[in-house]
Amino acid sequence: MCGARLDETGTLDLHHVSYGGVTKDSSGRWQAREADADLLPMCREHHEELHRTLDEHGRDYMGWNRRRASVVIIARLRRNHSQTKDNTV
Numbered sequence: 835m836c837g838a839r840l841d842e843t844g845t846l847d848l849h850h851v852s853y854g855g856v857t858k859d860s861s862g863r864w865q866a867r868e869a870d871a872d873l874l875p876m877c878r879e880h881h882e883e884l885h886r887t888l889d890e891h892g893r894d895y896m897g898w899n900r901r902r903a904s905v906v907i908i909a910r911l912r913r914n915h916s917q918t919k920d921n922t923v
Contacts, residue, residue, distance in 0.1 A: 835877070835880050835911055835915060836880055838877035838880075840875070846875045847875070847877070847878050848876075850868065850872060850900075851874060852901050853900070884908065888900075888903060895907070
């Protein structure tokens with residue numbers, strides 16, 4: 835979204851666009867076995883902003899499932915980030 839790269843930042847968050855591949859094992863530990871396409875690398879700041887937006891609207895953002903809501907919110911965050919970046923140049 836903002837162009838953050840692992841080799842530059844040292845760490846990135848992974849956003850689960852669905853929890854279809856996330857389960858608890860017999861000992862109660864979470865296991866994530868989603869396809870790579872279900873994970874979006876993001877900087878911590880934007881990942882937290884995405885979750886704040888999702889959490890403000892409860893379980894279903896505007897009646898959409900998590901995947902669609904994530905895509906729409908990320909598009910808005912990208913647009914806002916781009917506009918902010920353009921205004922500072």
